[in-house]
Amino acid sequence: MATSTSSGDGSEIFVLPSIGSGHLFPSIELCHLISSPNCTTTTLLLLPSNLLPSLPPSFRHRTAALSSLPASPHHHQDPARDQFASDLETHISTRRPLCAVVDFKVGWTKHIFWKFRVPVVSFFTFGASAAAMEWGAWKSDAHSMNPGEARPIAGLPPEMRLNYLDVQSRRGGPKPGYQPPWVPMIEGSVGLMFNTCDDLERPFLDYLSDQIGLPVWAVGPLLPELCWTSRPGSLILERQIRPPKRESNYTDDELIQWLDSKPRGSVLYVSFGTETCPTPDEYPELAGALEDSTHPFIWVIQHGPGGEESYFPHGLASKVGDRGLIIRGWAPQLLILSHxxxxxxxxxxxWNSTAEAAVLGVPVLAWPVRGDQIFNAKLVVKHLQIGAMALREGSVEVARKDIAEGIERLMCDREVHRRAKAVRARFGSGFPASSAAALDAFREFIHQNA
Incomplete structure (x- = not known):
């Protein structure tokens, strides 16, 4: 990997991502935005070597520079940490950046930047509502709630009040006294940066700024440039901007041909991303619900980390015929959602899936599994009102009948579809003006306080 050799000129900003595409891709887009042609600030993406295979080919043709570090440690006690820290120190000492934007998951590196008096901005690749709800739950000791109890958080919209299941997730929630793991990671930061915008989460951004007492910049959603520059109704061909993570049993052309054969607004897209999925007992319930539904669907089933098939609904394809399309492996999500x-x-x-759906105007049937997903679902269903829950409210059991009813409720709710289109219309002029202004405010703050 070629490494940029130019030295910092006092206006360079380092961006340090964490592992995983959900952290890398927003960091790449952030680099491009900070280094936009109409400003003097430039960025250097400090890319751990284990993220190099995920780097889009288009990266080098835009505005940010790249330097490679050793493989990123998965946690702060990883043996690889010492070498990673040593190389990071070398980069800082030879280039002396204006500041560092650090993914909070690698917040332990802030001490290295501080050695050289480089201020650190903590970067959240998930949304402000999840962070605000986690902070509010912690401060109100909501993890001691009893079943059936509901608790509002002062300063947040009333529809976002906490219930017992919000803080005790289906797969085991945190105990009373729980502190969000990102809180110690952001201590000492000069500001917080979020992958969101005013149009989606203004009340939550204000709450975090008031509670934590730091500047908060909403600079997203940090989606590929094509999401903002493509004409309304045009397809976003993802392979042009992001390399596929795995092979797939369908080509883009085959997917487009299948989608073209379906009525407008009729297809349900089913995907749980790359890091979470239903349990072995829940998969058959979902398969049964899709069989019972009358709506066309695309179901993406990811392979396991070693490429093995953890689950496949054998027999479903023959039962549903051309109504269903089952993808094994990688799926071009932006292409499907933009169709x-x-x-x-x-x-x-x-969060990336939530933001993509909102920007593209596709209603969401939420099936949260853990972490910020629980509060992202609450944002979509209760606050933005552009979705519904896949499971019966108050239930922890996943049942075929409940999922089927959720599908029918979402696909047939004209008001939810209208609101989703209204949210999409907020982005009709491209990248949010409020986020562009936040980037300007961030640059001004850094130049004045570095």
């Missing part, structure tokens, strides 16, 4: 036939997205509620 006029897309009418709903059954999602785990990861």
């Amino acid at each position: 006029p036939a897309a009418g709903g997205f059954l999602s785990h509620g990861g």
